[in-house]
Amino acid sequence: MSAYPKAVATGWFPVASIGQLGPRPIARKLMDTPIVVFRSANGPAVLIDRCPHRNMALSRGAVRDGDIECPYHGWRFNGDGHCTLTPGVCEPARHSAQTLPTLVRAGLVWTTLTKSPNTEPFLPHPVDADGFDTFLWPVNPSRARLIDAVENLLDPAHPHFLHAGIVRARNVRKPVDVTVRVRPTFAEAIYVENSRASALMPRILEGLRTASIGRFYPPSTGQVAFEGKDGLKLAITVFFMPETETVVRPFAHFATPKGVVPPLVKEALLRAFHVPVLAQDQSALRKQTDDIEAFGAPKYALGPLDFLFPAIKALAAGETPEPSDRTATVHL
Numbered sequence: 001m002s003a004y005p006k007a008v009a010t011g012w013f014p015v016a017s018i019g020q021l022g023p024r025p026i027a028r029k030l031m032d033t034p035i036v037v038f039r040s041a042n043g044p045a046v047l048i049d050r051c052p053h054r055n056m057a058l059s060r061g062a063v064r065d066g067d068i069e070c071p072y073h074g075w076r077f078n079g080d081g082h083c084t085l086t087p088g089v090c091e092p093a094r095h096s097a098q099t100l101p102t103l104v105r106a107g108l109v110w111t112t113l114t115k116s117p118n119t120e121p122f123l124p125h126p127v128d129a130d131g132f133d134t135f136l137w138p139v140n141p142s143r144a145r146l147i148d149a150v151e152n153l154l155d156p157a158h159p160h161f162l163h164a165g166i167v168r169a170r171n172v173r174k175p176v177d178v179t180v181r182v183r184p185t186f187a188e189a190i191y192v193e194n195s196r197a198s199a200l201m202p203r204i205l206e207g208l209r210t211a212s213i214g215r216f217y218p219p220s221t222g223q224v225a226f227e228g229k230d231g232l233k234l235a236i237t238v239f240f241m242p243e244t245e246t247v248v249r250p251f252a253h254f255a256t257p258k259g260v261v262p263p264l265v266k267e268a269l270l271r272a273f274h275v276p277v278l279a280q281d282q283s284a285l286r287k288q289t290d291d292i293e294a295f296g297a298p299k300y301a302l303g304p305l306d307f308l309f310p311a312i313k314a315l316a317a318g319e320t321p322e323p324s325d326r327t328a329t330v331h332l
């Protein structure tokens with residue numbers, strides 16, 4: 001049985017951004033399966049990273065004329081996995097490399113371990129919308145369990161401690177009304193703030209914040225959105241790709257409404273702000289994963305501010321939760 005929750009085991013995941021795909025093949029792991037991504041003659045292709053001949057990893061080879069060449073005996077394979085050249089003979093070998101379904105969406109190469117998927121990657125608004133300045137940030141892999149990484153993005157309770165002074169001020173709290181909406185295909189927690197942010201960077205970037213929203217879409221997409229009185233100001237959508245049970249590779253997509261500030265300036269500011277935040281989150285996730293390992297497995301208490309955790313678990317497991325709405329007031 002797969003160690004991964006059902007919606008994850010059958011889900012689509014980005015494995016590289018188009019920008020990362022250069023002249024060399026890229027080795028990746030998707031749920032413990034080694035895969036290779038390369039630019040074939042017909043566009044990005046994803047293969048199982050194993051030469052059918054003597055099982056050398058194809059990612060150790062090179063891309064030649066749109067085919068991937070195994071470095072051991074030089075067999076070449078095209079994007080459909082067919083062997084196109086077997087050096088030393090006229091007829092190429094009739095053994096194919098195993099391909100995986102491949103799609104390009106939102107500047108990312110997506111694949112799934114499901115052989116004949118009947119779905120496509122789900123892109124939440126505003127990833128595919130017009131009227132936004134966007135940029136992609138493929139983040140280095142983190143040592144983290146998938147669910148912990150997703151929850152870390154959406155969790156309202158740790159910024160006062162882990163990112164004190166950057167995201168939230170440690171000792172400043174104010175009442176915030178929360179609405180938690182669970183739907184069969186997603187879950188969201190809407191925090192009505194109606195104030196200026198307490199910490200430095202959101203103050204500079206946002207002005208008045210009416211609401212911040214954390215959303216989860218299965219298999220493993222998290223989104224944090226910030227709204228002002230004129231609507232959406234910033235949406236950070238993170239597609240988390242599980243490499244192994246304890247390593248996650250996030251692909252972050254930033255979207256801000258087009259305006260007077262040039263996109264490159266916004267990108268520079270957002271990156272500058274998020275580099276330290278990301279480092280703090282990755283460090284905490286690494287420690288958490290190490291600390292769990294000392295006990296063998298996680299054993300979590302459900303805290304009063306863990307608004308989305310049950311829905312994340314259910315949706316990732318492929319369940320379709322009953323629609324529910326609840327409200328609470330907390331101090332953030």
Ligand code: FES
Nearest residue numbers: 051053054070073
């Ligand atoms: S192992 Fe790949 S060509 Fe022989």
Ligand SMILES: [Fe+2]
Nearest residue numbers: 152162163281
């Ligand atoms: Fe964080």
